[in-house]
Structure formats: C-alpha cells, structure tokens
Amino acid sequence: MVTHSDQRYIEALLLNDKQIVGEIYRRFAPGIKSHILKNRGTEDDAADIFQESLIDIYNQAKYKALKLTCPFEPFLLLICKRKWLNELKKRGHSPVTKSADDLSDWGEDVFAAAERLSHEEDRARIFLQQFERLGEKCREILRLSLSGDRQEKIAEALGVTYGYLRKKKSECMATLLSYIQAQKI
C-alpha cells in the first residue's frame, strides 16, 4: 500500500511540529466541534475528544509505525466520532445523528484503519488502567523487569534473589492478566 501524502500530519505529531499541528486544528477541529455539539456534547467535550484522538494517533505512529494509506481528514474524523460515541454510551445517551451517514462518503479502507487504531488504543488503555490496580510492589517489580535491564542487576538493586524476582514477576503478571481478562476485552 502506498503511503498517503497526508502522512506529513502523522510526522508532525511525532515531532511536535507546532506549525503543522496548528494546521490540523485549523482544518479539522471545526468539523469535530460541529459533530459533537450536534450530539449532546459541549466545547470542552469536543476539545478533549480532539486532543485524545490526536494522542492516539501519535501513540500508533510511535509504537506501531502507523503509515497512512488514506486521507488524514476522514481518518481523524472517524476516530473522533467513535470515541465520542463510546463516551455517549458511558453517559447513557444515544447519538442524535447516525454515524453510518458519515461513513458512506469514505472507502472501507478508511473505516478499517480508524477502527483498527481505536481498537488497539482502547486495549492499550485498558492494559495500563489495570496495571495501575496492582499494588505498589508489583508495579515496581514489573516496571523494572520490563525496563530492559539485566534481571540479575534488578534483583540486586531490589535486594532480592534472582529466583524470587522471577517468581514475583510471574505472579504479578498473572494477577494483571486476570484483571484484564475480567474486562472481557
């Protein structure tokens, strides 16, 4: 698949290029604001949704080497709309306008790319939320164990044996896995 020329917006987010990020706001924020205001939201909601969506895109670019094969505008709009729809569900509301109306203008590839990104970022968010439910000791052990440092060095720094560290790390990870599976993601 050929990378779309709008990949420059993705690069701008990665580099925190204020000029091009400003262009993203000028060009695309009004559309999102209008959609959210028409669907029971406020300006604050629109700002949050827009910001969170751009951070999701940044994360995918940084950790998943996101390559844009479609125009940026529908991609961003779909991510924002999906996010807002989820927020409305959390609040116990249903949307006023049908999101399916918006999708007809864009190809399935745009929809699939936006859906994939949203799905992966939702999962990552749940992983990190559940990680924070662990006790402090478990969090510290997992942070250190996943830091890339040698496990023997980490055990020494924590004042425990290598065998104990391995056992404790597996226990903490097992607890975290059970938390995540309980979320039925």
Place this chain on the structure above:
Amino acid sequence: MATYDKEFIIRYADDELSEEERRQFETDLRIDPSLAAEVSLYRELKTTLQQRLPSDEGAAALNATLKNLNKQHFSPPKVIPMTRWLSGVAAAVIIALSIYLLLPSNNLDSLGRTEMISTTERGSNTDTLLQQAAVFFNQQEFAKALPLLNKAVESDSSSQLALFYRGVTQWHTGANDAARQDLSHVYNSESLLRFEAAFYIALTYASEKNNPAAMEWLQKIPAGTPVSDRAKKLENKIK
C-alpha cells in the same frame, strides 16, 4: 491434555521453562486455541507495557502543544484535559490526572516542566492522598499540596512517587534542603524516577546559583533517560 495456570503460561512466553516442559506445552498449544489466545494476550500486554510504561517526553510535549491549541480553537479552555475519558470507569479502577508542575518564575521554567500521572486504586490511603495532592498541584497551589504529600509519605514511607513529588513541591515552596533530602532518597532507591530526581536536585542547586553542585548532579544522569535532553540543556545553560 494438561491444564496450565497463568504463571506457567507466562514462564513459557518468557522462555523460562525446561526443555521438557516447553515441548509438552507446545504440543498442547497446537491443539488448544484458548491456550494460544492466552499466550498471545500476554505477549501483547508485555509489549504494550514495555513501550508505554517509561515516561514519554514526546507525548508530554505534544500534549502541551494540543492544550494551547485547544484554548484557541475550543472555548472555554479546560483546566484538566485528558481525564474525561476515564469518567465512566467504575469506582474500583483508576483515576488519572494529568498535571503540569511549573517551576517558580525564573529562567529555568522550560526545563522544569514535567507531567505527573497520579493514580488511585483499591482505596489505598497513600494513593488517595496523592490524588488529592495532585489536584492542588494542578492548580499550582503547592502550599496546599505539601501537607497532603507529608501525610502520603507518613502513610507509606516506601512510596517513591510520594517522596519524589514532595521533593519537587518543597522546591516550589523554597525549601531546597528538604527537597534535596527527599529527592536524594529517590535517587538512591533505584526507583525508575531516580534520574528525574537527580535532575530536580540539580535544579535546586542551579536556582541557588550553586553551579558546581548542579553540575555534579547532572553528571549522574546518563544518556538515554527521559530527562537526559533536559539535563543537557541545563548543563549548557549553566556553562
């Protein structure tokens, strides 16, 4: 077919099984889709944590840019962005607050900006206090945050997070000696925040114009840490 607990599955994925255990597990793995799904979930989880647990300076800088642009393009401006998405999460799970710690107004402002994520879980007393302190941080009311951080440290003296932010708060309130004491503790604890702590100790000295001491602490920060770039900038400023 044997049944496996989560720890066994994790030990397999982390290549910690004996040859015989691994062979048997892989035989079962081939015919048990639910076992394969669990291995896959664990690998995804581990990769995600490896990538996203370390603090991300790039995301913090981008968030600052987005916050500014939000003020221009959406109104009224938000005080605490990025928290609303957690609003629907049940009480048992975390609340995260994005907080910017701003230095006192001096020429080190841009170097001292950092983002704090405070979390609470299971009603733990220390975490609740940290969460309350975080609200005052967010409002830059450091004098109000300090008593809460004192209580958080009293409640759990092993909490490196509480010690770190109390150290930074003390610096905001001008108590540099006390700040250095807490931050030194964090630095010596092998906490993941240790290099951030070294950086803030350097800042306390830099704000007192004690440049040799500041340099000494900056030299403790190796390349490749989340604060290495800022440490280099501070070093250049001092020089």
